[in-house]
Structures are given as structure tokens and as C-alpha cells.
Amino acid sequence: MDTLLVAFDQVASLPVLVALVAGSLLGIIIGAIPGLGPGVAIAILLPFTFGLPPLIGITLLMGIYAGAWYGGAIPAILINTPGTGVSVMTTYDGYPMTQAGQPQRALSLAYASSFFGGTFSVLVLIFAAPLLAALARQIGSADLAMAAALAMVLVVTAHRGAELPAAAMLGLGLFLSTVGLEGAYGTPRYTFGTTWLLAGVPLIAIILGLFAMSQAFLLIASDGGQRAAAPEMRAGLFSGFVEVLRYPGTLLRSAGFGVGMGILPGVGEFLAQFFAYSTARSASRTPELFGKGAPEGIIASETSNNAVPAAALVPLLALGIPGEVLTAMMLAVFTVHNVDPGPSLFAEHGDFVAGLYLSLFLMNFVIVAILLVGTRWIALVTRLDDRMLGIAVLCFAMAGTYSANYRITDCVLAVGFGLLGFALRRARVPMVPIILGVVLGPILEARTRQALGTAGGDLTIFVTRPISAILLAVMLALILNSLFGRLRARR
Template identity: 55%
Template sequence: METLLLGLNEVGTLNVLLAIIIGALIGVTIGSIPGLEPAGVIAILLPLSFSMEPLAGVSLLLGVYGGAWYGGAIPAILMNTPGTPVAVLTTYDGYPMTLRGEGKKALAIAYTSSFVGGIISVLSLVLLAPMLSQIARLFGSAEFAMLAALGMIFVVLAHRKHVVEAAMMLGLGMFLGTIGLDRSFSTQVYTFHQEWLLNGIPLVPAVIGLFAMSQAFVLLSVRENDSSVTKLEGEGLFGGFGVLLKHKITVIRSAALGVVMGLLPGVGEFGSQFFSYTLAQKFSKTPEKFGHGAPEGIIASETSNNAVTASVMIPLLAFGIPADALMAMLLAVFMVHNYVPGPTLFAERPEFISGLYISLFLMNIVVFVYLTFATKWIVNLTRIRGRFIGAFILVLGFVGSYSQNYQFSDAMIALGFAIFGYVLRKNDIPAVPVILGLVLGPVFLTRFRQAMGVAGGDLSIFISRPISLTLLSLIVLSITVYLWSNYKAKRSG
């Protein structure tokens, strides 16, 4: 109870409350505009969050993240154009409902499903993060090395159709993570005697360039990319809870899948949404309606992807291992303020952890209430010209990358990553593994060297410790299952 009061005291400040509200509203806005991805906007806001109080900075970024998944349902349902990549399956049943005059009903179901999924996700964070942080106390260098390796393997295998490309991008990220001054031996690594590379490749300009500015180039390169005018027809936006009660099994199953998938690095919203939608159709009494305006389809899609938003933080808070690009950005915010994720954070900063839980609850409430009353005005955002958005993001990207350290080299690094990210997008090559390789690569290499130092160069340290052996077994099992499924697919094909 005392920790809860400390958390309320943290959240009760004007700065944190404003961060929650502004972040949530920005997120909804981003999600409502087709072609504008939340990762890019979060990257632009990252330098700003460094100058804020820790809880306010984290709440701002999480508000954008969570709000975008809510807002992405608006163009998906009304225009058949997903506002965010994870809203693709929402178009399957949302748009057919709009065509038959049930647009408002579809939005009500989407909002309510997102709200329930989001709240369940926060509850899972409250329950699981402290438990896993206690397990993290048993971890040594060998365990952390294997955990980082497992995270990277999951990230690669999650891109099932682009595993080779994802592995290459992960390797590139790991290589970039080695650049700089090796403090163990006081030697320069791949710096070519350039002073601006002594501190390595900075994460913020890399993220801004790869996600925000590359998306700006895409928007600027597309002609006639104006969004069409949408119409909002049908009943009110307050009937969603009644529909969810009729399909409560689908809600519970989809939320549970979302929570579990959020724990797996690289899987996240896409994996949970796919499995939830597939299972909802399989167990439905009317599977033939899926894809033609089935409320269960919207429930499965929106509940599962929003159930990931808080559970994806569990590996970060408990072990200090980011599961996706956004968590890597949050890790940067933590480190700037000297908040080290892991068991010590729960012991030393209980007011911060409690405040984080409360801010996530408030974020879901703010977004739900805002969407319920303001949707008729939000739909007008779909009319904004794509090229205008692209130019605006490009300017903000340069400003954001330069303002962190006030170094021109950071802006040039962002531009380089922007061009590279644009090429990746055009060739459908995943960019997320680059960032996770840049973050997890140094973690793996450092912990691996520490473990080898402790063991005197004996590799058996990774199989002689139970937790390390378990994680190594999961790595081998994951690769084996992937290779076996590929083999079976080729034989049946």
C-alpha cells in the first residue's frame, strides 16, 4: 500500500500527467494518419524525453506507443487502410462492417477491445515483472549472455519470410555495436582514427534515421498519396462492452495470447494478432463470417495487439533486455537517468515502478475516453497530404538527432541511416533487427567475455549452470523447430 501511495505521488505531478495526456493524444493522432508509423515519431521524441523527469519521459513515449495502436483502427475500419502496420487484420472485418453502415459499431468494438486488452496487459506487467526480476537475481554473466542470444534468435526467427535478411541485418547491427573505444583494452575498434566514432554509433540518431526519416522519404517519394475523405455512420460508440460480453472467450484467449507473445522478443503484436485471429475463426460458431464483417475478428485483432503494449516491457524491466525497437529506446531513457533495469530497479526505485504501472492504467483510460468522444473530429486527420507529413518529419528528424549532443556528425549519421532505411523499406527488408543488434550485440559480447573470463576460457560454463543451459536449450530448440518446419513445408510444396 505504501508503494502504491508513492506511485500515486509520482504520477500526481503536473509534468507526468501532461506527459501521459500529450503522449496518448499524439499516439492516437499518429495511428489515425495512414502511412505514419509510431516508431518514427517516438524516435523523434526520444531526445526530448531525455530532458524530462524519468517517469514523465517514459510515460510520454509509452503514451504514443499505446495510443497509436488504438488510433490505427480508425482508418483500418473506415478506409480499409491500416493506420499502423498491426491494424492489418482489423481491416478484414472492420471495413465490411463500414460498407454495410456499421462503421460506428465497428469502431466501438475496436476501442473497447483495445481498452480491455491494454488493461489486462498492464495487470500482467504488475504481476509478472516483480516475479521475473527475482529470478533475474540468479543470473550471472553466462545467463545474461544466453538471454541476449535468445532474444536475438527470436528477433530473426520472427521474420519468417525474411529470416536470412533479418539475420544479416542483426549481424550488421552487432557489427555497428562494436565500433568505438574498447574500454577493456583501451583500444579503438573500427574508428579509423575518427574522433566522432570514439563513443560508437549513437542509438538515437540511428533510430531516428532508420525509422522516422526513412519513412519521411517514403512519403515524399509517393505521388498522389492524399488520403480519401471518410464517413462515420451507424450507431453510437458506447455499445462495445455489450458485444465483448457476448464473445468473452475470444476476449480472454486473445488477451492471453497477446501477453505471452509480448514476452517473446521480435514476436509482439504481429504474432499475437495472427494467432488470435486464426484461433477466433477456428473456434467460432460462424467461421464463414470472418473476412465479411464478423465482430469476433475485430475483437481478436484489437484485443491481442493491445495486450502486448505493457507485457512487452516485462523482459526490459526484469532482465534489462529490450524485446523490440521501442523497448531499446526506453532502455536509452532509463540509462540516461541512471535507472538500470533489473532486480535492483525494483528494490531501489519502487516509487518509479509503481508510478509506471499507474501511468499505463491512466494512459488506457485517457485514450479510450478521448476516442469515444472525439472520433468524429479525428477522422479528418485522414485528409492530410502525405508529402506534407513527410517534409515535417524530415525536419524534426534532423533537429532531434542534432539536439541530443549538438554535434553535426549525429545529424549525418541519422541521414545515413535514413537512406539505408529507405532502401530497406523499398526492398521489404526488416529494419528492427539492426537496432536490436546494435543494443543486444554489445550486451552479448560483454557478458560472453565476462563469463569466459570467470571460467578461464572453458565453454562448458554455459552448460554447467542450470539457467544458462535452459536458455541455450531454448536457442537450439527454436532453430531446430524453424528448420524442421521449413523442411516439411518444402516437402509438402
């Protein structure tokens, strides 16, 4: 009860509520615009959240993260164009339902399923994160170093068919994290005699370049994205909230997949959706309807992808280890405010954690309320010209990179990363490992030094501690599985 009161005390302030509504609305709009995504929006907004208190900053970014997954369903259902990558499977059954003259039903099912997935995963976060954090108090530096290494291996092996490029990108991210003054002796590394690299390669320049600018280049080079006009929307978006209850098994299974995949580093929405959709079709009494407007298809897709955002916060809050790129960006907000996610977070910043839980829970209600009232108008953004969006993204990136330190060198770096991201996107090379390498690199290096310092340089510390040994074994199993899978595929 006390925790609930503390949570209300944290959230019941105008700035937090404004961040909640603004983040949710922005997220929905970003999600509804095909070609953009929460990554671009979070990259753009990240530098501006550094000046905000952590709860407000994180609430704003989480609003974008969660809102975008809800909003992505709008163009997927209305014009057969996924707003975000994770809405692809929603098009399979959402658009046929629209073609059958039931766009409201499809959208309503999507909103209700997303709401269930979103609230379910917040409840899991509330119960799982403190448990994991309590467990984390028992673990030492060697275990945390192995946890960071395991997160990296998971991220690489999750890119099936692209493990080699993903591993190379992880190496690039790790290298970027080592540039600047190092922690043990305070000596410079790869600064080439410059002073502006002493503080390291700015994360903002990397994120804005790789995710926002590279996407902007492609948008501006496009033909403008001539898309079909969305059908006229009428009232009646509530029916899905009753209809989803007819499929409790699909709802729970899909939410479970979303939460499970969200907690695992590097896995995320895509595999969650894939498994949820496949399982829903296998378990359905009418599998032949999948791909032709099956309500279970929409439920599986939307429940699973919306269960991921809050679940993805579990490893970040409990261990201080982000599992994917958007939570990696959010770690920067914690770092700027000297709030260290991990076991001590719950003891030292319990009020912040309580406020975050409540704001995440309320976020789902705010998003659904916005969608129920504003879908008709939000659907209009699907008509925006891609080239105009690209120019707008570059303008945002300009303000973001320059205002971070008022250095033109940061902008040069951002442009460099933008061109690199552009080349990587066109070559279909995953960029997520770069960001995880940049964020996890310092954690891995510091924890490894601590562990080896305690053990007097004895490397067996990583196999003699039970948790570390288990994590190492999992890591080796993943690597071997990926290696043999690749060999089998080549045969």
C-alpha cells in the same frame, strides 16, 4: 497499499499527467495517420525525452506506443486503410461493418477490445515482472548472456522467410554497437582515427535514419495518398463496451495471445493478431461471418495487439533485455538517466516502477476518454497528404539529430542510415534486428566477458549452469527448426 500510495505520489504530478495525456493524444493521432507509426514518432521524440525525468519520458513514449495501436483502428475501420501495420486484420471485419452502416459499432467494439487488452496486459506486467525479476536475481552473467543471445535468435527466426537478411541485419547492428571505446581496456574500435566516433555510433542517428527518414523519403515520393473520405461520425461509441462482454472467450484468448507474444522477444503484435484471429474464427459459432463484419474478428484483432505494449515491458524491466524495437528505443531513456532495468530496478527504483505501472494503467482510461470525445475530429487526419507528412518527418528528424550533439557528423550518419533504411524498406528487408543488435550487443559482450572471467575462460559455463543450458537448448532448437523449415520449404 503502500505501493499504491507510492504510485499515486509518483503519478500525481502535473508533468507526468501532461506526458500521459500528450503521449496518448499524439499516439492516437500518429496511429490514425496511415503511413506513419509509433516507431517514427518515438524515434523523433526520443532525443527530446533525454532531458526529462525517466518516468515522464517513458510515460510519454508509452503513451505514443499504446495510443497508436488504438488510433490505428480508426482509418482501418472507416476507410479500409490500416493506420498502423498491426491494424491490418481490423480492416477485415471493421470496414465491412462500416459498409453495412455501422461505423460507430465497429469503432466502439475496437475501443472496448483495445481497452480490455491494454488493461489486462498491465495487470500481467504488474504481477509477472517482479516474479521474473525475483527469478532473475538467482541468475548469473552466463544466463543473462544466453538470454540476450536467445532474444537475438528469436528476432531472427520470427522473420519467417527472411531469416538470412534478418541475421545479416543483426550482424550489422552488433557491429555498430562495437564501434567506439570498448569496455575492457578503453581502446578504440573502428573509429578510423576520428574523435567523433569514440563515443560510438549515436543511437539517435541510427533510429532516426532507419525509421523516420527512410519512411519520409518514401512518403515524399508517393502520389500524396489520395484516400476515401471517412464517413460522417455521430455520437454513440459506448455500445461496444457492453457488446464485447458477450464474447468473453474471444476476449480472454486474444488478450492471452497478446500478452504471451508480447513477452517473447521478437514476436510482437503481428503473430499475436494472427493467432488470436485464427483461433477466434475456429472457436466461433459463425465462422462464415469472419471477413464480412464479425464482431469477434474486431475483438480478436484489437484485444491481442493492444495487449502487447505493456507485456513487451516485462523482459525489459525484469531482465534489462528489450524484446522488440520500440522497447529497445525506450531502453535508451533508462540508460541516459543511469536507471538500469533488470533485477535491481525493483529494489533500487521501486517508486519509479510503481509510478510506471499506474501511469500505464491510467493511460488506457485516458486514451479511451480521448477517443470517445474526439473520434470525429481525429478521423480528419486520415485526409492528410503523405508528401506533407514526409516533409514534416524530415524537419523533425533534422531538429532531433542536430540538437542531440550539435554535430553535423551525426546528421551525416543519420542521412546514411536513412538511405540504408530506404534501400532496406524497398527490398522488404527487416530493420528491427539492426536496432536489437545495437542495443543487445553491449549487454551480450559485457555479460559474456563477466561469465568467462568468473569461469577462467572455460566455455562450458554456458552448459553447466541450468538456466543457461536451457536457454542454449531453446536457442539451438529454434535455429534447427528454422533451418529444417527452410529446407522443407525449398523441397
